[in-house]
Amino acid sequence: MRPRPPEEEFLVITSPRLAAAPPHENKKPERVAGLLGQEEAGEAQVTDAARVKVLLPYPFAGAFDYLAPPELALQPGDVVMVPLNRRAEVGVVWDEDPALPPEFRTPPSPPVPAHRLKPVSAVLDVPPLPVASRRFVDWVAGYTLTPPGLVMAMALRLNAYDPVRAVVGWQRAPSPPEDARITPSRARVLAAMPEGAAPRETAELARAAGTGAGVLRGMAEAGLLVQVPMRREAAFHRPDPAHPDAAVLSDDQQANAGMLRRAVHERRFSVTLLEGVTGSGKTEVYLEAVAACIAEGRQALVLLPEIALSSQWLDRFTRRFGTPPAVWHSDLGSKQRRAAWRAVAGGEAWVVVGARSALFLPFTDLGLIVVDEEHETAFKQEDGVTYNARDMAVVRARLSQAAILLVSATPSLETLTNAEAGRYRRVTLAARHGGASMPSVAPIDMRDAPPGRGLFLSPVLKTAIDATFARGEQAMLFLNRRGYAPLTLCRACGHRVQCPNCTAWLVEHRARRILTCHHCGHTEPVPPKCPACGAEGSLTAIGPGVERITEEATAAFPEARILVMASDTLPGPHAAAEAVRRIAAREVDLIIGTQIVAKGWHFPHLTLVGVVDADLGLAGGDLRASERTVQLLHQVGGRAGRAEAPGQVLLQTYTPEHPVMQALIANDFASFMRREAEARRPGHWPPFGRLAALIVSADSAEAADETARALGRAAPRGEAVTVLGPAPAPLAILRGRHRRRLLLRTRREVAVQPILREWLAQVQPGRGVRVDIDVDPVSFL
Template sequence: MLFAAQVLLDVTPRSLARPLDYAVPQSLADSVAIGAPVLVPLGSRPAVGYVVSVGEPQVTDGLRDIVDVLGDPLFDEARWNLASWIAREYACRPIDALRLFLPPGSSPKVAKREDGWRLKPPPTSPATERLVELLDPGYRPPAAAHRQRAIVAALVNGPLRVSELRAAIGPPDAALAALQKKGVVAIFEQRRWRSVSGGLAREDRRHTLTKAQAEAVEAIVKASPGSVVLLDGVTGSGKTEVYMQAVDAVLRQGRRAIVLVPEISLTPQTVGRFRARFGAQLAVLHSRLSDGERYDQWQLASSGEARVVIGARSALFAPVRDLGLVVIDEEHEPSYKQSSEPRYHARDVARELVRRQGAVLVLGSATPSLESLHASETGEVRRVVLPARATGAPMPAVTVVDMTQEFADGNRTMFSRPLAAALDDVIARRGKAVLFINRRGFASFVLCRECGFVPHCESCSVSLTYHEDRSSLVCHHCGHTEALPQRCPRCGSPYLRRFGTGTQRVEAEIVSRWPDVPVVRMDADTTARKGGHERVLAEFEQAPFGVLVGTQMIAKGLDYPDVELVGIVDADTGMHMPDFRATERTFQLLMQVSGRAGRAARPGRVVVQTYWPDHPAVRAVVSGDRSALVAGELAERRELGYPPFGRLARVLVASPSRSAALSAADEIASRLAASVPADWMLLGPTEPAIGRLKGLYRRHIVVKAPPGVPLGPTLWAALTDGAARTGVRLAIDVDPYEML
């Protein structure tokens, strides 16, 4: 009987987005299975693809044979079905969705050589190591064979790696060869797992749960399969301990768990705590690992040796069998939304994953998203509250400083008088403080005071940020860097002034005012290298006293009991962004960073510097009551049809040619207008806030639809069968989280 396989090709053109049928030769019948990487003919050249189904062909004429099977299956039918759902939901190619589930760096490629087409090996492969085992413990080497005698003595207690012998006795190769020839030792290879940083060292301290924590664990453990629990707990309420005890309960049931944190800055502390509790059962997956390290962690999960996977967004796609629990910590964070294809949201994919696998999803946050809060009000998810800190410590007192009054009173420095006094007090008592400024660099921009010239990026429609340590101007969008000019390029004036405040400037000001105080800066510059987050956090943790200056990566999840003071240098960043989530995000950020203070015996203080002291987000932080803010924001979104009362999609058009971008955007808008249902709304095409980025001119169209409506299939059908748009890039973003 002739069998055929549907093969999803690992190629770029959207015209080849769907699986193609290939015949299965008899010689490959036993090895062609769902998930297997295969080599197939595509026109006049070979291509790599993945088998997504096997069965009797509907049409046999013209089917070409699969050339070869390139390895064992890399995914199963369940994962392919979920990848297909992601492709439909987020209007992307199935291969882009499927790549989420493949082992990191494992995809084979085809390259043309002089002698024909050849497979390039994947960039990662299992690491092996040579071990030596003693077969004859009674053997006594000759007295003169000192190295042989040392080897035999070293192996009495068990096998050793060749590298260990080399470190202990020097080059062992000749002596090993002699012993192996006599049958005294055996040399063999075994798989070596590449080590991964264990995070910050932590002891496993199982605290007695508060009543609220115990009720939360019980609610999670007893939740019905496929359900969602929202863990709404104030900062310091012990959400991580609830997670760990829920994971422990799932493991005792013989099932497994995935725990997500929103960004790499949270990984060191969280991994340290989970590793202390679960040890070798833990696998870690995040973007700062090498391809080889991520490949090994993926394999640990696939083999079942690791029963708990923890990491950033991509850890959701680890090959975890018998999944019982998925935890998304800081579920409100926008970093759970992927910014490139496939533009999925981890929270929504996790809901679909637990539904299909009969697991439970826990969404945890001190400042839940409005979407999750609304879902709890409608009964779609169950909300469990942790209303107080686990230690019994009070929430920190919040002081708001009106910076317009500070300016009117003659204070021209970045530190208001209340913040400077609070820092003086903490430093005098050799305590610790955290200063938050949501902008890296030294100054936001440079301006000529004579003609008003501001240096802009040559490829992006944004101003350049001044970095003091490099004495250079940097674009934080494309990375373009140029030297700070000595004179204005437009008028020649020497009067170039630096405006705005960044982390480098705050650091410099602290060093100037308090020269003996240790200062640690945590931003994208200081943590750029591998292990940077662990190094910076460990430096602050081990300092007897000092100040941590950082961007939003210090604002959430970090637990330092000895932090007494949090100073928010500029609360207004992002407050008036052209984004319907601006108020919500401002509140979340301010509330989260405030929660770093006062987690232990000494009470905490928070000083918020702002030019908008009556802003709803600031008022909610001061009162500690978000109810008025939530009610107001939800009412406004209901009126305007924004999530959760409607769905959005963004279609972004970009091209090096401005005219091509404008023309393509108009054509796409017309196509959409003729394709979408009558109750959908189209806005645009218009120029987004950043009209040019990385050398590309940009236009976008916003689509608004009723809640619960699947946007992806309609957008995909409308936008992928149009005329070829030479030199134009098209991106579809369903449920976008930024529209700059």
């Protein structure tokens, strides 16, 4: 969390509503609390009308009661300063949501006696949180069983209330004194500012006159200049829905775009699945819905699963509308985030593209939400407030009476089930844009065509890459594993180098000569000898990562220009934009990447995709392993053949008979998902039932086991309820904490929140033990 600004800084940004306040209101917040403390409050005979609830960004059960000084005229949503213990804290004036489902409500706390209440100290000069934002906070908190203050902190974004300095400029005084002394420097200033000229900022005017700011201040003292407030330029320009560079859509695209535009024009809540094969132009189609939203005078939000994707998307948007949108993601600096937050709150940001946290921005009139690549697990936040941005986006749209589009070539089973049940509308783009055809998909049976000893690329794949280069086309190798090797093993004693903080092997990154844990970030140098037996030169890398594949590809194709696309090599949107530029300019022959290459890129000269280990995602007991593997590999393969030249996808696999491989080879995603649904329905697994996980973590295994066993004994029972566990989590130790899991499964019509709340109330976790709740888990680690 960012350090809080000093209290004096808040006084600079106090609302004009304090102008008529008594003198003591301009003192520090603690002083205000002292002057209007318990004794005075008790003597004032406070009524309920003077009581106000303030939600603070901390894990409290709910809002706190404070006194509302009449001169502040407090309204729900106001961002305020309040005393808390001996500190001054920022919070939001909160109100009750009468429409919040009963199962999301927590029992109210008894009211605090009036004589114990402290007054609100000040109102900050920040746009208030709109009612839809407040209701969204309540809903997310209730659904995920998260303290509402922690959810509100995501909506408030603590740096959004930093001071905003007024912009002032200089203008000629209307009646300058006749005897004012005019020096050469002052003459140049007056020459740079003719009679009736618009105000100019200090730096601009001083530069034009070739002088310093001190001369301007001296002229003001002499009565020659006056300072005037200047209008702050809007941070973002309004995108033009009728911009002349709009793409020419096919008949099929036009028909689907028309349906999406009508959904926006209805100005009411609706959910539409936009399903289209890779390369069908889904982005251009849903940008027409964005255009309709802008024409309606409402704001639009587009959620992307990866920050890196924003580079190519922003280029498309700017070509379509003539100006870029507002951007929101974790790589922005505090100044950019503050400007974006205020522009959204002030209605100046018409379109926002961002990561999942953009859902919590304070939109004044949200008319459209687009969730691009809605099937992506990156939309699930696992740390802090645990929520699925795709599902919460549907709630956000309902609260704003907005349309929402869920966009994917490989929709999640949850979304497909809702569409087939009629809860979601469905529009489909069945063909690629511009006459391009879908790539052919073929397996390489690694039992019949194995790579050489110590290698990982089949001769069949290498031959296909050579042929691709000979035609002057680009190829891609995909392996969803970072680093050089996932395991370092001692040949002498069999020791496996493991993370000291997690039950995970350390991954070798040979280029940096380190071993690292991708779960906790622990890093150490590659040891010269085995840490267990001391044998020198006995450590060997087991298995491939993208670095090792790059090493092999460099040896096999020495003339090829190779680019690696992974989170290690593309740390942000700027690096991704440069990579895209190089690929489009044909400065790259072979792209080697992890899952980041599967997410919506358009590489027109790429015709061959080779999947190094197609079986990788099928290991383990994950409920969604097959679904995710089909989605990922279908998306990766969809990068090939998106222009005139046909595409080819080769899957290196040891199980070509597996249903996942057969679905990819036949390009029959729909049939595979129907079979997946039939397998889940009898056991009431999602989306035909509900899941919630309890994750117990502690510094010691004994403490974790004790609380986990107590939860197991108190587990709810019933015909529609099943509890699995407790059991050690697959990552039994994470960041030094021992972890145990319990899984609650219910039928779809059963709300899990009251069950979880009653269950947790029966068990008091041990000292230092934490119980985290994950409603609708995506990961089972």
